[in-house]
Amino acid sequence: MIQLQQLTFQYGARSIVDRLDYTFAGNAIYGIIGPNGAGKSTLLQLIAGVRKPSSGQVLLEQRPIGELPRRQLAQRIAVLQQGGLPTLGFTVKEVVAMGRFPYQNWLGSERADATALIDEAIEATGLTHLANRTLEQLSGGERQRAALAKVFVQQPDILLLDEPTTYLDIGYQQMIMELVKQWQRKQQLLVIAVMHDLNIAALYCDQLLALRGGSIIAAGTAEQVLIPEHIASLYEVEALMVNHPQQNVPQLLLRLDLDKEN
Amino acid sequence: MLLLLLTIVTALSLGSSGLSFGDVWHILWLSLPFNEGAASQYSTGQVAIVLQIRLSRVLLGALVGACLALAGVGFQGVLRNPLADPYTLGVASGSSVGAAFIILMGYQLLLGLWTIPIVAFATGIITLLGVIGLAHYKGSMQIQTLVLAGVIIQSFLGSFVSLMVSMSEGVVNEILFWIMGSIAMKSWEHVYLLVPFVLVALPILIFYGRVLNLLALGEREAAYLGVEVERSKLIVLIVCTLLTAAAVSVSGVIGFVGLVVPHLLRLIVGPDYRLLVPLSAFGGAIYMIAADTVARLALSPKELPLGVVTALIGAPIFTYLLVKRNRQEGGVGSL
Numbered sequence: 001m002i003q004l005q006q007l008t009f010q011y012g013a014r015s016i017v018d019r020l021d022y023t024f025a026g027n028a029i030y031g032i033i034g035p036n037g038a039g040k041s042t043l044l045q046l047i048a049g050v051r052k053p054s055s056g057q058v059l060l061e062q063r064p065i066g067e068l069p070r071r072q073l074a075q076r077i078a079v080l081q082q083g084g085l086p087t088l089g090f091t092v093k094e095v096v097a098m099g100r101f102p103y104q105n106w107l108g109s110e111r112a113d114a115t116a117l118i119d120e121a122i123e124a125t126g127l128t129h130l131a132n133r134t135l136e137q138l139s140g141g142e143r144q145r146a147a148l149a150k151v152f153v154q155q156p157d158i159l160l161l162d163e164p165t166t167y168l169d170i171g172y173q174q175m176i177m178e179l180v181k182q183w184q185r186k187q188q189l190l191v192i193a194v195m196h197d198l199n200i201a202a203l204y205c206d207q208l209l210a211l212r213g214g215s216i217i218a219a220g221t222a223e224q225v226l227i228p229e230h231i232a233s234l235y236e237v238e239a240l241m242v243n244h245p246q247q248n249v250p251q252l253l254l255r256l257d258l259d260k261e262n
Numbered sequence: 263m264l265l266l267l268l269t270i271v272t273a274l275s276l277g278s279s280g281l282s283f284g285d286v287w288h289i290l291w292l293s294l295p296f297n298e299g300a301a302s303q304y305s306t307g308q309v310a311i312v313l314q315i316r317l318s319r320v321l322l323g324a325l326v327g328a329c330l331a332l333a334g335v336g337f338q339g340v341l342r343n344p345l346a347d348p349y350t351l352g353v354a355s356g357s358s359v360g361a362a363f364i365i366l367m368g369y370q371l372l373l374g375l376w377t378i379p380i381v382a383f384a385t386g387i388i389t390l391l392g393v394i395g396l397a398h399y400k401g402s403m404q405i406q407t408l409v410l411a412g413v414i415i416q417s418f419l420g421s422f423v424s425l426m427v428s429m430s431e432g433v434v435n436e437i438l439f440w441i442m443g444s445i446a447m448k449s450w451e452h453v454y455l456l457v458p459f460v461l462v463a464l465p466i467l468i469f470y471g472r473v474l475n476l477l478a479l480g481e482r483e484a485a486y487l488g489v490e491v492e493r494s495k496l497i498v499l500i501v502c503t504l505l506t507a508a509a510v511s512v513s514g515v516i517g518f519v520g521l522v523v524p525h526l527l528r529l530i531v532g533p534d535y536r537l538l539v540p541l542s543a544f545g546g547a548i549y550m551i552a553a554d555t556v557a558r559l560a561l562s563p564k565e566l567p568l569g570v571v572t573a574l575i576g577a578p579i580f581t582y583l584l585v586k587r588n589r590q591e592g593g594v595g596s597l
Contacts, residue, residue, distance in 0.1 A: 045482075048486060050486070070488050070490050070491075071488040071490075072488075073488070074486065074487055074488030075488070077486075079486040081480075081482065081483060085479060085483070086478075088478055088479070089532050089533040090475070090478070090532075090533055090534070094534070098475065098479070098487060099487065101472065101476060101489070
């Protein structure tokens with residue numbers, strides 16, 4: 001469980017995240033939506049503990065996140081970053097194995113053998129045939145899947161995703177989200193994801209949190225949050241909402257203004 | 263390891279004094295503590311050449327090379343910049359200012375033989391502290407700021423060295439020679455001085471090999487995986503600076519070793535720092551001994567500046583490996 005208490009992050013005089021109070025309970029996927037500059041990624045970094053709050057705090061099971069050593073934190077919280085891994089000469093297998101770092105002693109070994117876990121993660125993400133390729137030989141989508149496999153191997157109970165599907169085609173977008181959802185259900189994880197695509201957010205997230213100017217303007221299920229008034233105030237666009245024929249969640253279409261101009 | 267031994271053997275055996283391969287090794291063998299000493303069969307002059315001059319010089323070369331290559335691999339890992347080398351953060355310029363000042367003022371014997379090394383070491387360390395101070399902001403060091411601060415300090419101090427060179431008339435050669443770097447005319451004391459640096463730094467850097475691997479993924483990614491990023495960067499930078507300052511203080515500024523040895527190894531064994539760190543120590547040692555042997559013999563009895571040789575040998579080998587690798591993979595090589 002992660003609690004935000006009056007969480008504030010200021011850059012100069014500007015508040016990027018402004019006095020947020022919210023509780024992320026376990027075993028669900030939370031989606032954070034909002035326009036560019038709403039403070040979504042900053043919020044995620046505050047939760048991950050790589051940024052220090054200007055005031056207020058982030059609590060992990062009642063303890064301020066800044067008090068935990070990074071290593072212990074990495075055993076609980078894993079982060080999948082936007083844009084995946086850089087192009088390096090490491091092989092997929094080597095990079096995925098790096099996910100075990102928080103469990104290794106100073107010699108680089110750990111009590112139980114993690115080989116099976118690493119192979120399993122590589123297989124689950126469909127990278128078995130690429131396991132010995134280097135990252136620089138992979139496509140963007142394959143690198144993002146390698147990053148996901150590394151996060152699996154880290155065995156966290158909280159997973160933070162920063163726009164996990166940006167730059168990917170719809171095939172990979174669906175694949176990444178399906179993998180996350182299956183994993184979340186199986187291990188009962190708490191997942192907090194910054195989402196760019198509202199329709200994907202509506203399909204996969206149990207709860208949505210809409211941010212604008214560092215403040216929460218709406219929170220709840222997709223039906224409660226994704227309504228035309230909120231969309232207009234978040235993104236300044238006119239939206240038409242339709243129902244997803246299979247999943248019965250709201251999906252968004254843009255209303256075109258071409259006729260008005262003519 | 264084998265390659266290092268082989269290089270040491272070859273370098274020891276080559277020289278202008280007319281001692282044969284067998285003689286050199288016989289002298290060494292007889293000098294081991296459990297034998298009765300070499301003096302019985304060879305002249306004191308011959309024994310001195312092997313033990314006092316050649317052996318100490320070869321070992322000093324090995325240590326200086328190991329220091330510089332280790333520092334290079336560490337700096338490249340932390341700064342994540344393929345152009346980083348032991349001198350990027352201005353350590354060498356700091357040392358040069360100190361040494362040039364001492365030579366210019368004629369203070370060489372103020373603290374005995376060790377005046378120049380001590381002053382060069384101190385000014386090198388002070389320079390790095392200055393650079394880190396400049397780059398430090400709110401408890402973290404931005405890599406870009408660090409490199410920029412290093413470049414600025416480096417050219418600032420470089421101009422002081424030039425100023426001193428231009429002001430000196432009698433000692434201009436001495437200053438330039440110190441800056442160009444050499445391991446000639448050194449003694450066993452210099453060897454003993456470097457040993458503890460390598461012995462302490464090598465295990466620390468090997469231990470940080472895994473951390474450097476994670477840092478290659480990006481600082482934030484490393485933090486998410488449990489690395490204390492700022493602390494690790496600081497420790498590696500300080501260890502590498504001590505190595506550099508120690509090497510520079512005894513041998514002057516020998517370029518190219520710290521830059522090129524880690525890259526050569528990367529092209530051969532890949533990006534894993536767990537391998538790169540120990541191999542760099544050996545690679546640097548081999549490279550330096552080979553370069554020094556060439557410097558000694560190429561235009562014998564005149565010696566070439568060691569820094570010139572390291573660059574003359576290194577650049578073509580590096581180019582060859584780079585071209586070969588790109589041909590093999592048919593793609594862009596990332597260093």
